[in-house]
Amino acid sequence: MFTDLNSILNTSPDNFKQGEFVLILDRKADASFLVHHFLSFYLRAGCKVCFLGLVQSFSHYSAVSQRLGVSLAQAKEKGQLVFLEGLKDCLGILLPGGTKPERPTLDFFSPQCSDLRGLFEFVLSSLSPAGGAGGQGDSGPESLRPPVLIVDDLSVLLSLGVSAGAVLDFAHYCKAHVCHELKGSAVVLVRCEEEEEEEEEGDEQGAEMLLKGLTHQCTLALQVQGLPTGYCRDIHGQVDIWWRGESQQQNHRKVFQYKVQDKGASFFARGTSSAVL
Amino acid sequence: MAAPVRSMNNPSGITCNTTSFQKKSRSKLVSIPGTRPSVQNGQLLVSTGVTSLDYVIGGGLAVGTLLLIEEDRYDSYSRMLLKYFLAEGVVCGHKLFVASAQDHPDDILQELPAPILDDVTSPQPVQEQAQSSDPDSADDMKIAWRYQNLPKVQTALASSSRFGHYYDVSKTMSPDMRQASKCHTFYLAEQPPVESTATSSMGEAYTDLLKTIQQVIHQQGFDGSAPQSKVRNVLRLGLHSLGSTLWGDDLCCRENPIQSHGLTTFLYALRALLRSSLSVAMVTVPSHLIQSRVLMGRITRLSDTAIALESFRGSEKETNPLYKDYHGLLHVRQVPHLNCLVCEVPDTKDLAFKLKRKQFTIEVGHTTAMATPSPPLPSPALPSPPSASLTNR
Numbered sequence: 131m132f133t134d135l136n137s138i139l140n141t142s143p144d145n146f147k148q149g150e151f152v153l154i155l156d157r158k159a160d161a162s163f164l165v166h167h168f169l170s171f172y173l174r175a176g177c178k179v180c181f182l183g184l185v186q187s188f189s190h191y192s193a194v195s196q197r198l199g200v201s202l203a204q205a206k207e208k209g210q211l212v213f214l215e216g217l218k219d220c221l222g223i224l225l226p227g228g229t230k231p232e233r234p235t236l237d238f239f240s241p242q243c244s245d246l247r248g249l250f251e252f253v254l255s256s257l258s259p260a261g262g263a264g265g266q267g268d269s270g271p272e273s274l275r276p277p278v279l280i281v282d283d284l285s286v287l288l289s290l291g292v293s294a295g296a297v298l299d300f301a302h303y304c305k306a307h308v309c310h311e312l313k314g315s316a317v318v319l320v321r322c323e324e325e326e327e328e329e330e331e332g333d334e335q336g337a338e339m340l341l342k343g344l345t346h347q348c349t350l351a352l353q354v355q356g357l358p359t360g361y362c363r364d365i366h367g368q369v370d371i372w373w374r375g376e377s378q379q380q381n382h383r384k385v386f387q388y389k390v391q392d393k394g395a396s397f398f399a400r401g402t403s404s405a406v407l
Numbered sequence: 408m409a410a411p412v413r414s415m416n417n418p419s420g421i422t423c424n425t426t427s428f429q430k431k432s433r434s435k436l437v438s439i440p441g442t443r444p445s446v447q448n449g450q451l452l453v454s455t456g457v458t459s460l461d462y463v464i465g466g467g468l469a470v471g472t473l474l475l476i477e478e479d480r481y482d483s484y485s486r487m488l489l490k491y492f493l494a495e496g497v498v499c500g501h502k503l504f505v506a507s508a509q510d511h512p513d514d515i516l517q518e519l520p521a522p523i524l525d526d527v528t529s530p531q532p533v534q535e536q537a538q539s540s541d542p543d544s545a546d547d548m549k550i551a552w553r554y555q556n557l558p559k560v561q562t563a564l565a566s567s568s569r570f571g572h573y574y575d576v577s578k579t580m581s582p583d584m585r586q587a588s589k590c591h592t593f594y595l596a597e598q599p600p601v602e603s604t605a606t607s608s609m610g611e612a613y614t615d616l617l618k619t620i621q622q623v624i625h626q627q628g629f630d631g632s633a634p635q636s637k638v639r640n641v642l643r644l645g646l647h648s649l650g651s652t653l654w655g656d657d658l659c660c661r662e663n664p665i666q667s668h669g670l671t672t673f674l675y676a677l678r679a680l681l682r683s684s685l686s687v688a689m690v691t692v693p694s695h696l697i698q699s700r701v702l703m704g705r706i707t708r709l710s711d712t713a714i715a716l717e718s719f720r721g722s723e724k725e726t727n728p729l730y731k732d733y734h735g736l737l738h739v740r741q742v743p744h745l746n747c748l749v750c751e752v753p754d755t756k757d758l759a760f761k762l763k764r765k766q767f768t769i770e771v772g773h774t775t776a777m778a779t780p781s782p783p784l785p786s787p788a789l790p791s792p793p794s795a796s797l798t799n800r
Contacts, residue, residue, distance in 0.1 A: 160744065160750075162744060163744075163748050163749075166748060187682045187683075189746070190745065190746055193448075193746035193747070194746065194747060194748055197747065197748065198748075217675075217678060217679040217682055217683075218679065218682075218683065220675065220676060220679055221621070221676060221679050221680065224609070224614075224617065224672070224676045225614075225617060225618055225621055225676070239672075285705075285708075286675070286708070286709070288705070289668065289671035289672070289675065289705045289708075289709060290668060290671065290672055290675060291668035291672060321708060323700065323701045323703075323704025323705060323708075337701060361755075361756050390748055390749045391748070391749060392747070392748065392749055393748070394748070395748070
């Protein structure tokens with residue numbers, strides 16, 4: 131949890147907006163530090179979190195969260211965190227003769243399946259207030275706090291052969307269920323490959339379509355970019371924060387530069403890095 | 408990935424310490440030859456074989472990760488890096504796995520560079536000093552007479568804890584040395600044809616390769632399935648020119664390949680295998696042949712460390728006097744974030760490589776020469792780029 135970012139977004143674990151659909155996207159930079167921020171933020175806030183970790187192993191997230199002061203293993207034991215480790219579970223499906231998982235969560239790895247229904251059912255079963263995934267007894271405090279879905283990251287699904295339309299459907303279902311029905315929040319990371327200009331070719335349209343669709347759906351977009359002037363050791367990039375809402379006042383954007391540190395990240399207005407001043 | 412590192416507490420790793428003082432972490436981690444824990448995040452690192460490359464990517468390759476090398480045109484320097492990587496495995500006693508569709512893996516193995524083992528201590532003057540004060544070598548130091556009969560352990564420790572070796576690319580490794588190490592090979596043309604099961608969107612060749620890797624990892628106990636008493640070792644996987652047409656992939660032929668998910672799915676599964684085992688992979692990809700930049704971006708994202716070699720050979724930069732000291736540029740596309748928020752941030756990204764008579768090295772390129780991607784005709788007074796003043800602070 132980065133306190134700088136909390137003050138920019140005007141939230142805290144005790145008081146945060148519900149029903150948010152946060153989109154994190156990056157271009158020529160790595161925005162995964164923001165995923166760690168939101169994971170520790172919502173765990174601190176006491177929300178029930180469903181985390182779809184598709185690109186890294188659980189030990190990675192656990193080690194980073196430890197530095198941010200949150201224990202994932204404890205949260206998992208308590209039933210507060212439901213963690214899907216895509217890297218671990220995919221081998222059974224991808225290798226011929228592997229043990230097939232019983233639940234259809236990761237069905238999208240097989241070529242016969244073209245949608246993400248199994249994955250959505252996993253989200254559904256792990257976040258529904260009645261029963262929950264493990265059916266732990268302490269549903270009392272959970273019901274007070276809204277549930278949260280975090281995905282790291284959605285764009286890897288495109289690499290695995292899922293069409294952009296299916297990913298958008300999945301995002302839409304998640305938004306409808308988590309943000310509207312359960313009054314919870316969702317945080318989604320999407321990584322873009324190249325510049326915006328080159329989007330003519332067929333496959334690229336998929337990535338761009340996903341990006342546009344998600345930007346349209348989200349209520350808060352955090353776009354992480356490298357510095358336009360090139361690489362710098364002391365400023366890792368800039369974040370374009372875009373609040374989206376119905377009215378004109380709610381709809382505004384701000385740009386900050388950031389530097390990721392060992393146990394957090396600092397955000398500052400453009401040109402005010404301590405390395406420059 | 409942190410799990411295998413923590414579970415490797417081999418108590419026999421340090422047997423030669425003479426005092427009761429020792430760093431706790433050291434006895435826990437250093438047990439496999441040719442590895443060392445990272446200073447930053449405790450990851451177990453292995454050397455790529457090129458010491459300067461280790462430095463560039465943050466100290467070395469973390470076990471359980473994937474290094475992607477974008478090949479230069481003609482594949483000459485990337486192939487050399489692959490051979491360095493495998494030769495380092497032979498010298499450290501690691502297990503090897505070589506897969507190729509183009510040349511037979513045995514041919515690649517025959518070309519491994521010869522290690523320079525004689526001057527093991529020459530790049531480390533500090534350790535030489537420590538050796539000269541060694542009680543065994545200093546005969547006139549009578550005050551230490553009672554230590555004379557102790558086994559000479561200092562030098563042994565120094566040589567075993569050495570990280571990365573130097574190689575002479577003008578010679579090849581002796582066959583005895585090469586054959587001492589256990590090596591599994593995968594040559595696509597010699598694989599028996601398998602019935603198409605279509606269990607995944609990967610191509611048949613990739614499925615076959617993945618299955619072979621998984622079998623090797625499982626049977627040799629790299630996934631921690633072997634009993635604890637067995638000496639643990641690292642498996643080095645060298646996969647040559649993935650994505651080329653010889654692997655049955657059409658990434659290089661079309662702008663909109665039909666099997667556009669084959670390689671990315673394979674890399675995802677390979678990463679999954681690596682993360683759960685004591686293995687490290689180097690994959691080379693002919694990126695200049697792949698038409699779609701988006702696809703190349705995805706391939707980069709699915710690997711942990713990614714570097715690209717841009718050779719001057721055949722390009723107009725070859726004759727440019729600004730680049731006359733180097734053979735090509737090295738671009739660090741991606742450095743991994745492993746178990747920590749912040750990754751190893753390099754000082755500069757202006758890197759160039761050159762192949763000396765005996766050695767491949769990476770150097771920090773001259774800033775004025777590197778800052779402009781395609782420099783104009785060299786004028787006597789080149790305006791210094793704005794980034795130069797920024798990096799100097």
